[in-house]
Amino acid sequence: MRAPEFWHADGWLPRLLSPLSAVYAWGGARRLAGAETFQARMPVICVGNIVAGGAGKTPVVASLVDRLKQRGRHPHVLTRGYGGTEAGPRAVDPTRHDAARVGDEALLLAAHAPTWVAHWRPDGAVAAAEMGADVLVMDDGFQNGSLLKDLSLVVVDGGYGFGNGRVIPAGPCREPIAAGLARADAVVMVGDDRTGACSRLGDVPLLRAKLVPGPEAALLQGRRLVAFAGIGRPDKFFDTLDACGGDIVAAHSFPDHHPYSRADVAELAGAAAAADALLVTTAKDAVRVPEDLRPALTVLTVRLVWYDTGALDRLLDTVLDPKT
Numbered sequence: 001m002r003a004p005e006f007w008h009a010d011g012w013l014p015r016l017l018s019p020l021s022a023v024y025a026w027g028g029a030r031r032l033a034g035a036e037t038f039q040a041r042m043p044v045i046c047v048g049n050i051v052a053g054g055a056g057k058t059p060v061v062a063s064l065v066d067r068l069k070q071r072g073r074h075p076h077v078l079t080r081g082y083g084g085t086e087a088g089p090r091a092v093d094p095t096r097h098d099a100a101r102v103g104d105e106a107l108l109l110a111a112h113a114p115t116w117v118a119h120w121r122p123d124g125a126v127a128a129a130e131m132g133a134d135v136l137v138m139d140d141g142f143q144n145g146s147l148l149k150d151l152s153l154v155v156v157d158g159g160y161g162f163g164n165g166r167v168i169p170a171g172p173c174r175e176p177i178a179a180g181l182a183r184a185d186a187v188v189m190v191g192d193d194r195t196g197a198c199s200r201l202g203d204v205p206l207l208r209a210k211l212v213p214g215p216e217a218a219l220l221q222g223r224r225l226v227a228f229a230g231i232g233r234p235d236k237f238f239d240t241l242d243a244c245g246g247d248i249v250a251a252h253s254f255p256d257h258h259p260y261s262r263a264d265v266a267e268l269a270g271a272a273a274a275a276d277a278l279l280v281t282t283a284k285d286a287v288r289v290p291e292d293l294r295p296a297l298t299v300l301t302v303r304l305v306w307y308d309t310g311a312l313d314r315l316l317d318t319v320l321d322p323k324t
Contacts, residue, residue: 017170035145038122048142054232063304076133081117083257088118089127121147161195214301221245224277230254
């Protein structure tokens with residue numbers, strides 16, 4: 001889906017839709033209350049969000065598993081595999097699986113740690129335990145009560161915050177903000193808080209982080225670019241390209257998780273050739289492009305940098321070494 005513009009700010013349309021939001025919120029709360037929670041054999045760290053899409057969960061998960069490995073742990077990742085057809089539980093193999101089967105996030109995360117796709121999360125947790133996982137990191141699932149969580153992190157994009165603060169369909173929130181924060185052990189703010197979201201956190205601990213462009217950024221400086229992205233907030237990617245010093249001559253937005261056809265790529269490549277520009281996209285988009293067409297792309301990667309790794313480690317200690 002593509003987030004409606006009216007989700008950014010309040011107005012007459014969000015107010016008109018607010019009764020439907022109440023029904024949506026009631027249904028979500030009822031599902032959580034009635035969930036049969038499964039206790040995994042290892043600590044479960046959930047990385048979720050309150051708004052729908054675009055918060056930066058996947059880079060946070062990737063950074064967490066890298067940190068856990070540095071601490072001598074054997075983390076596995078569990079994801080629903082959004083956008084893919086695989087129900088699982090299935091261990092992701094990037095040499096055999098594509099985004100159409102396991103989803104784009106699963107392919108990216110499999111480069112950091114063993115990754116499992118499972119629509120029914122408890123099945124994925126059992127499979128991961130049998131294959132040697134000693135800690136499980138869930139990509140999304142904050143609103144899913146099927147698996148007991150030992151640590152829940154809510155990711156917030158500093159540039160977007162909670163949007164207009166209303167629940168779907170009147171706004172971008174999957175549940176009322178207060179209800180979500182009441183279950184959160186900490187909030188991860190990615191980027192500077194430009195919307196005042198921090199003022200709504202109350203006593204929920206706050207971790208700060210930022211996304212840093214990868215080494216490909218040096219290739220973009222001063223170059224003409226035709227950019228495309230089908231992520232939660234494409235404008236965030238375009239802003240990053242601008243900050244890297246690229247000259248964006250055309251920017252094409254697609255719905256989140258859009259499966260690119262050969263015709264899509266041919267049209268984009270033609271536009272780039274006509275403009276004597278690089279065709280540039282995100283790593284998440286690149287895995288949804290037909291494999292033989294990917295050499296035509298310049299892919300800008302990003303990594304997450306924590307402002308205070310000590311604070312992160314102390315939070316992880318609460319589940320990895322509860323006696324400390």
